[in-house]
Amino acid sequence: MIRLQGALPERYTSASPEELAEWIGSAKATLGGRVLLLGHHYQRDEVMVWADARGDSFGLSRTAAARRDAEFIVFCGVHFMAESADILTAAHQQVLLPDLNAGCSMADMADIDSVEEAWEALGRVSDVERIVPITYMNSSAALKAFVGAHGGAVCTSSNARAVLNWALDPKGTGQAAGDKVLFFPDQHLGRNTGFDLGYGEDDMVVWNPRLELGGLEDADVKRATLLLWRGHCSVHQRFSPGHVAAFRAEHPDGIVLVHPECAHEVVVLADHVGSTDSIIRAVEAAPSGSTIGIATEIHLVKRLADEHPDKRIACLDPLVCPCSTMFRIDAAHLAWIREGLLEGEVRNRIVVDEETAGLARIALERMLEIT
Numbered sequence: 001m002i003r004l005q006g007a008l009p010e011r012y013t014s015a016s017p018e019e020l021a022e023w024i025g026s027a028k029a030t031l032g033g034r035v036l037l038l039g040h041h042y043q044r045d046e047v048m049v050w051a052d053a054r055g056d057s058f059g060l061s062r063t064a065a066a067r068r069d070a071e072f073i074v075f076c077g078v079h080f081m082a083e084s085a086d087i088l089t090a091a092h093q094q095v096l097l098p099d100l101n102a103g104c105s106m107a108d109m110a111d112i113d114s115v116e117e118a119w120e121a122l123g124r125v126s127d128v129e130r131i132v133p134i135t136y137m138n139s140s141a142a143l144k145a146f147v148g149a150h151g152g153a154v155c156t157s158s159n160a161r162a163v164l165n166w167a168l169d170p171k172g173t174g175q176a177a178g179d180k181v182l183f184f185p186d187q188h189l190g191r192n193t194g195f196d197l198g199y200g201e202d203d204m205v206v207w208n209p210r211l212e213l214g215g216l217e218d219a220d221v222k223r224a225t226l227l228l229w230r231g232h233c234s235v236h237q238r239f240s241p242g243h244v245a246a247f248r249a250e251h252p253d254g255i256v257l258v259h260p261e262c263a264h265e266v267v268v269l270a271d272h273v274g275s276t277d278s279i280i281r282a283v284e285a286a287p288s289g290s291t292i293g294i295a296t297e298i299h300l301v302k303r304l305a306d307e308h309p310d311k312r313i314a315c316l317d318p319l320v321c322p323c324s325t326m327f328r329i330d331a332a333h334l335a336w337i338r339e340g341l342l343e344g345e346v347r348n349r350i351v352v353d354e355e356t357a358g359l360a361r362i363a364l365e366r367m368l369e370i371t
Ligand code: 13P
Pocket: 055, 056, 057, 058, 138, 156, 157, 158, 233, 261, 274, 275, 276, 277
């Protein structure tokens, strides 16, 4: 998706790191508690040092919803996270994204038109009243609104299991919300969670939005419990079973931690699978002297290595794999945003229109209730 972030004024592009830190610090001192800065774990260190709260996408959405005292929320993360914060915050609060081009390529793999087309096509071969749409947090507000309007919920990597349990009730302990799930946009999180809940290969099919009926036969749609949208994260899809094998060969006692956006062939080889927050907790819990290989974004891996000098921590992929959109947010953009607020100018405000926000809020609040 194209969003237009203009070039920053020269004051910021030519400033030294020390100058930028001084400007951010003095704006912070003047603005005080009026501004809450949220930092996702994949942000650069020069941004994270200013974060009032760090978190995974679930934790940050909860913090945004809880902190009614902050007038401005500067979201150092990507566009869908800032949109979710705008939906969950009160009318007197404004959410700012320091660089408008900080999007998410995975979120862009499902757009509202293709999802509506898929829904219509599914309606021709199946009872859509019994299909529960689940969208990963990594999606536009329009998709969250679609899900809210059709009885579904949002999920994140830390609660996908709970949300799919609510939707399908695989253990038959209560009332399932439906018989099938259309899960978008990340096929890997959907598949990994499906296997985790006991579903087999035959219960899951991939929906290719570019093909008629997702590239499936009517019988496939009728048989499948999980219809997985053909989307992926280009950062996490890079990790392969070969990376895990190479790490294990070198460190037979090593610990492998992976994010559930990785392919299932990688996830099955891991010692622990979880969201960014859960990877952090697993590192903290590992005994001193451990060697840990991690499959997730490189800024988080490097920060963990710095914060735990008693453990040997490395990325499983020896070729660095940053998230290029998270990386767009830097100290220069932060200084520009903060100084704008000092001057009474709200830059890069993210606003979701009321109709979309109302429906998307249903799907987000359902997630918060389930978890
Ligand atoms: P978390 O919810 O684990 O923070 O993941 C967000 C994300 O975009 C991972 O690529």
